[in-house]
Amino acid sequence: MNAPAPLLRGLKRLAGPLAGTAAAPLALALALALGSQFNEFPLGIQAGIAVLATVWFLRRRQGAGSLTGWRLWLMGLACALGVRWQYGYWFGQESGVALVALLVWLKWLEARGERDERLVAALTLFLLTAVFLRGQTPLHALAAFAGAGLVLLACARLTLSSFPTQPSGRLDRDVGRTMAWAIPFALLLFVLVPRVPGPLWGLPADARAGKTGLSETLEAGSIAQLARSDEIAFVVEVLEGELPAARYWRGPVLEVYDGRSWKPSPWRVPNPALEATQGPAQVRYRSLQEPSDLPWLFTLERTHALSGAVDVERTATGSWRARQPLLQRTLFTGEARFGEALPENLTPAAIRALTFLPPQVNPRTREAGEALAREHPQAEARLEALAAFFRARQLRYTLTPPAVARDSADAVLFDTRAGFCEHFADAFAVMARAAGLPARVVLGYLGGERNPANGTWIIRQADAHSWVEVWLAPHGWVRVDPTAFAQPERAERSLGEVLLEREGLPLLLRPEWRWAWRLRAQLEAWEYAWNVWAAGFDAERQHRLWRSLGWRPDRALGWALAATGIALALAALLAWWLQRPAASRDPLERQWRRFCRLMARRGLARDPAEGPLDYGERLMRHFPQASGEIEALLRPYLQARYGGTLTADEAAAAMRRALRNLRRRLPQEKSA
Amino acid sequence: MISRGAAPWREGLERWQRRRAAASAGTFTVTHRTLYILPTAAGAGFALTLFVLWLLAINYSLSLGHALVFWLAAVAVMAIPATAANLRGVAIDVGEPEAVFAGERLRWPVMLRAGAPRFRPLELTAPGAQAVALLTPSLGSVRVFLEQNAERRGLVRLGRLRVATRHPFGWFRAWTLLWPTTSAWIYPRPEPQAPPWPAAASLAEETGALSQGIRPGEEDFADLRPWRAGEPLRRVLWKIVARGGPRMLSRREGPAAGTVLLRWNDTLGAGDVEARLSRLCAWVLAAHHQHLAFGVELPDGVLPPDRGEAHLHAVLRRLALFPPEAA
Structure with missing residues (x-):
C-alpha cells in the first residue's frame, strides 16, 4: 500500500464509492482479461465492450440499482446479433469468447446479490483462461494470473458483504497469504496430474492458426515474402x-x-x-x-x-x-x-x-x-x-x-x-x-x-x-x-x-x-525455456519427466494419481499446521502453558474458568510432595502478572527452574 | 424447535451433535470435535467453473490454462483449513439476558474470544435471532447480542446456537453448534388496560383514598424520560411497556403506603389462564410502582406481602412459572 501510492490514490478517486467493495477487484480483473485480448476482437465487439463497461461503471458509481426487464433482454439480443454480424457465424471459439465478453457486463448490470456477483466472477475466470487462446507468453500469463488473484479477492470481499464494516487491508493480506501458500501445491499438481491429451470435442473451425509460414504450394514470390x-x-x-x-x-x-x-x-x-x-x-x-x-x-x-x-x-x-x-x-x-x-x-x-x-x-x-x-x-x-x-x-x-x-x-x-x-x-x-x-x-x-x-x-x-x-x-x-x-x-x-x-x-x-542480436538471443533463450517448461508442458513432456524420475509411463498414471492425492492431503495438512494458534511470544505465558501441559498429561488439566491460584491449590492438594515446587513456580508468575514486582524475563527464568525441579518430583506420567 | 416435523435421521444427527457439544459446559471452546465444515453452494459453483476451465485447457492443450486451474484448485484446498481456522479456538460464552415481559425483545449477550490473533468474521444464528461478530488481531474479544422475540412467559433457553464462518472465499462454511445452558426469564405480559384491583384486596388500615385514588394507568405523563440499564425496575412505567412502548420512567415517586393482597380468584373476569396472569402482572407492577407492600395469592400458595425489587422479581418469576393448564 505504499510504493505506488499516487497511482493507488488516483485509482481510488476514480473508483469513488466502489473502492473497497468486491466490484473494484472484479472490474480490474475484467479489465486485465479483456485488455490483454482487446486487439483480437473486431471493431464492433471492441466498441460494444467499451460502451457496456462505461455504462456499468457509471451506473455503479452513482449507486443506480440493477437493470431489469425488457431493456436488458434487448441489449442481450443486440449483443448476440452484433457477434453474428461481426463474425458471420454463430458458434465458434472466437465468437464464443466475444459473446461472453459482452454478456458478462449485462449480467453485472443485472446483478442483485452475492450469487449474481459470483457468477460474474466465474465468467471473468473463463475470460482470463481464454487469454491463453491468444498466446501463452509470460505477459499473457502475468495478466491471467494477476486477474485470477483479483477475482479471488473479490470472492473474499463478497463473502464479507453481510458485515457492517470491512477492514479491507487486513482481509486482502489474509487472502494473499492463502494464495501464496497455494503456489507450491499448484506446481506439484502441474507436474503430477496426468494430462489428458486434447482435443475433447474437436477444435472449432476458427481455432487460431499461425499467421506466417510456408504454404503448401510453390509459386513465384511465395518465399521471398x-x-x-x-x-x-x-x-x-x-x-x-x-x-x-x-x-x-x-x-x-x-x-x-x-x-x-x-x-x-x-x-x-x-x-x-x-x-x-x-x-x-x-x-x-x-x-x-x-x-x-x-x-x-x-x-x-x-x-x-x-x-x-x-x-x-x-x-x-x-x-x-x-x-x-x-x-x-x-x-x-x-x-x-x-x-x-x-x-x-x-x-x-x-x-x-x-x-x-x-x-x-x-x-x-x-x-x-x-x-x-x-x-x-x-x-x-x-x-x-x-x-x-x-x-x-x-x-x-x-x-x-x-x-x-x-x-x-x-x-x-x-x-x-x-x-x-x-x-x-x-x-x-x-x-x-x-x-x-x-x-x-x-x-x-x-x-x-x-x-x-x-x-x-x-x-x-x-x-x-x-x-x-x-x-x-x-x-x-x-x-x-x-x-x-x-x-x-x-x-x-x-x-x-x-x-x-x-x-x-x-x-x-x-x-x-550484432549487439542487439545478442540481446535478442538471450531473450529468445528464456522464451524457449518458457515454451518448453511452462507453455509447452504437455502429456509427452510430463511422461518424459516421470521417466526421468524412474516411473514407467504405463504405471505412472497410478503413481501420479497417488502423488496428486498425497500432495493435496499435504497441502491441507500444511495449511492446518500454519494456521494453528501461534506460540505465545510472552515468555511468562509460555512457561505457564508448559506447566499446564505438564499437569494436563497427569490428568489434572486446568479448567478454563479456573484462576492460577485456585488451580495451584488444587494441584498442591493432589501432589503434596511437590507443593514447594508448585509454589515456587506460581509465585513468580503471580508476582510478574499481577504484582508487578518482577519483570517478565526474571519471572520466566524462575519458572523454568521450578518446572525442572517439579518434573523430578512428580510421579511418572499417568499412562506410563 | 429445530427438528420440526423432522425425519428420524435428522433427530439422530442432532443427538450426535448434542453429544459432541456437551463435552464442554460453561464457556464453550470450539475444537476439532465440535467443528463441522462443508462446501457451500458458491463452493460447488466454483468447482463447476474449475471443471469447465479444465476442459477448456484440455481441449485447446493450454498448458498455462492447466496451471491456472491447478492454482485455483490449490487455493480452494487451502481454503478448507483456512476456513476451519477462523473458528478453531474461539471461546463462546452466552450470558444471562435481563428479564423481560412477554412481547418484548430478549437480548442474549454472547461473548466471543479468540484463542490466537486472527481475522475472524463470524455469523451467529439462533432460533429467531441473527448477529455478526468480527474478531480481529487487535480486537481479541467482542460482545454481540442475539435478539429474540419473547413470546411465551417462562424460563427459556436460547436454543441451538450456530456460530459459522465462510471467510476467506465463501466456498466452505465452517460452523459449530451449541446448546447454551444459561436461561432467561420471561414474565407474563402486563395487561394494557387492567381494571383496578378490587377494594377487598387492600389489607391495611390506610386503604381508601390513596391506593384507590391513583389507579393503575393514571400516571401523570408530564415528565417522562427513557429508562437506563441499571435503574430499578420499580420506577418503570409498565403501562407503556405493555402497550409495546419503550421502558420509560417518571420522576415522580409515589408515596409508600398500604398493603395489598392480589388474588388469583379476583382475576376471574379476565378470561383464560394467560389473561388472568396478565392482569395479575399489571396489578403487581402497579402496586410496586405505588410503593405498596403487595402479596399474591395463587391456587398453589400465597406469597406474603413485601416491598422492593427482589420481591417484585420473585413474584414475577412465580407468575412466569405458573402452570399453563392450572385452573
Whole structure:
C-alpha cells in the first residue's frame, strides 16, 4: 500500500464509492482479461465492450440499482446479433469468447446479490483462461494470473458483504497469504496430474492458426515474402551428435506441376524402400515448432524416426505429416542420418508422372533440357551437365526479382537471370524434367542460427527455402540446391551475410547489429525455456519427466494419481499446521502453558474458568510432595502478572527452574 | 424447535451433535470435535467453473490454462483449513439476558474470544435471532447480542446456537453448534388496560383514598424520560411497556403506603389462564410502582406481602412459572 501510492490514490478517486467493495477487484480483473485480448476482437465487439463497461461503471458509481426487464433482454439480443454480424457465424471459439465478453457486463448490470456477483466472477475466470487462446507468453500469463488473484479477492470481499464494516487491508493480506501458500501445491499438481491429451470435442473451425509460414504450394514470390519476417519458425535443441554444416529442414514435397505452381501430390504410391532407412542415428534433436496452418513437421533431412505428442506419419516422399494442422506449438524429438540418398523404386508409370510437364509452357527451358538429354544418355552425367548449365548462366540472387507473368523458368534462365530460391528451384526442376530426370521441389528451411545463450538453433521464417530432389536410378532421390549455383555460400551461411543488397532485410539480420542480436538471443533463450517448461508442458513432456524420475509411463498414471492425492492431503495438512494458534511470544505465558501441559498429561488439566491460584491449590492438594515446587513456580508468575514486582524475563527464568525441579518430583506420567 | 416435523435421521444427527457439544459446559471452546465444515453452494459453483476451465485447457492443450486451474484448485484446498481456522479456538460464552415481559425483545449477550490473533468474521444464528461478530488481531474479544422475540412467559433457553464462518472465499462454511445452558426469564405480559384491583384486596388500615385514588394507568405523563440499564425496575412505567412502548420512567415517586393482597380468584373476569396472569402482572407492577407492600395469592400458595425489587422479581418469576393448564 505504499510504493505506488499516487497511482493507488488516483485509482481510488476514480473508483469513488466502489473502492473497497468486491466490484473494484472484479472490474480490474475484467479489465486485465479483456485488455490483454482487446486487439483480437473486431471493431464492433471492441466498441460494444467499451460502451457496456462505461455504462456499468457509471451506473455503479452513482449507486443506480440493477437493470431489469425488457431493456436488458434487448441489449442481450443486440449483443448476440452484433457477434453474428461481426463474425458471420454463430458458434465458434472466437465468437464464443466475444459473446461472453459482452454478456458478462449485462449480467453485472443485472446483478442483485452475492450469487449474481459470483457468477460474474466465474465468467471473468473463463475470460482470463481464454487469454491463453491468444498466446501463452509470460505477459499473457502475468495478466491471467494477476486477474485470477483479483477475482479471488473479490470472492473474499463478497463473502464479507453481510458485515457492517470491512477492514479491507487486513482481509486482502489474509487472502494473499492463502494464495501464496497455494503456489507450491499448484506446481506439484502441474507436474503430477496426468494430462489428458486434447482435443475433447474437436477444435472449432476458427481455432487460431499461425499467421506466417510456408504454404503448401510453390509459386513465384511465395518465399521471398517470408524472407522479411524474423519470426521464429522453430527452435532445435541437439540432444546427441552434431548437426551437419548444411542444415536442410525438410517440409512438404511438391511433385505436381501445372505450369505455374508446384503442389504436393494428392495421390501417391507407398514407398516401401523407406523402411530401409532405419538404423542407428547420427543425430538426435528436439524441435519446438511454432503454430501454423499446415500439418507438416519440418525435420532435419533424412530424419527416420520421430516421436512426440502429436500423431504423425511418414509420407511416401519421406516427409513427416501430422493428422491435423499443427495449430498448437509442437514439440517433437527426431533422429536422423545424413549423406544418403532417399531410396525409392519408381515404376515406369511413376517416372512418367514425375517427368511430366504441361505442353506449351517454358518452351526454351524444355528445349535446353531435351538437348542435354540427347547429349548425355547417362543420368549422372546429365545431372552434372544440368548443374554446369546453371552455373554458366551466372544467375543473380535477389529478394526482389523482376515480376514474371508466365513461363517463369524461361524468364529466370534466359531473360531476367535473377531470382530467389523458389525461382531457381522451379527452373531447375522444370529443366530436369525436360531432360528426362524425375524431379520434385522441396519446401523447408535452410540453416538457422545458434543461440549462444542456451546452445539451441533458431530457425526463422526468413530461413525459408526451397530446393530440388532428382531421382537417380540406383540410389534414389538426391538433393540438388540450385540456389547454391547462384550463391554458393547460402547453404552454409545465413541470408543476412549472403545478401549483399540488403534489400529490406530485418534489421537484426544485418551483421553490424550484432549487439542487439545478442540481446535478442538471450531473450529468445528464456522464451524457449518458457515454451518448453511452462507453455509447452504437455502429456509427452510430463511422461518424459516421470521417466526421468524412474516411473514407467504405463504405471505412472497410478503413481501420479497417488502423488496428486498425497500432495493435496499435504497441502491441507500444511495449511492446518500454519494456521494453528501461534506460540505465545510472552515468555511468562509460555512457561505457564508448559506447566499446564505438564499437569494436563497427569490428568489434572486446568479448567478454563479456573484462576492460577485456585488451580495451584488444587494441584498442591493432589501432589503434596511437590507443593514447594508448585509454589515456587506460581509465585513468580503471580508476582510478574499481577504484582508487578518482577519483570517478565526474571519471572520466566524462575519458572523454568521450578518446572525442572517439579518434573523430578512428580510421579511418572499417568499412562506410563 | 429445530427438528420440526423432522425425519428420524435428522433427530439422530442432532443427538450426535448434542453429544459432541456437551463435552464442554460453561464457556464453550470450539475444537476439532465440535467443528463441522462443508462446501457451500458458491463452493460447488466454483468447482463447476474449475471443471469447465479444465476442459477448456484440455481441449485447446493450454498448458498455462492447466496451471491456472491447478492454482485455483490449490487455493480452494487451502481454503478448507483456512476456513476451519477462523473458528478453531474461539471461546463462546452466552450470558444471562435481563428479564423481560412477554412481547418484548430478549437480548442474549454472547461473548466471543479468540484463542490466537486472527481475522475472524463470524455469523451467529439462533432460533429467531441473527448477529455478526468480527474478531480481529487487535480486537481479541467482542460482545454481540442475539435478539429474540419473547413470546411465551417462562424460563427459556436460547436454543441451538450456530456460530459459522465462510471467510476467506465463501466456498466452505465452517460452523459449530451449541446448546447454551444459561436461561432467561420471561414474565407474563402486563395487561394494557387492567381494571383496578378490587377494594377487598387492600389489607391495611390506610386503604381508601390513596391506593384507590391513583389507579393503575393514571400516571401523570408530564415528565417522562427513557429508562437506563441499571435503574430499578420499580420506577418503570409498565403501562407503556405493555402497550409495546419503550421502558420509560417518571420522576415522580409515589408515596409508600398500604398493603395489598392480589388474588388469583379476583382475576376471574379476565378470561383464560394467560389473561388472568396478565392482569395479575399489571396489578403487581402497579402496586410496586405505588410503593405498596403487595402479596399474591395463587391456587398453589400465597406469597406474603413485601416491598422492593427482589420481591417484585420473585413474584414475577412465580407468575412466569405458573402452570399453563392450572385452573
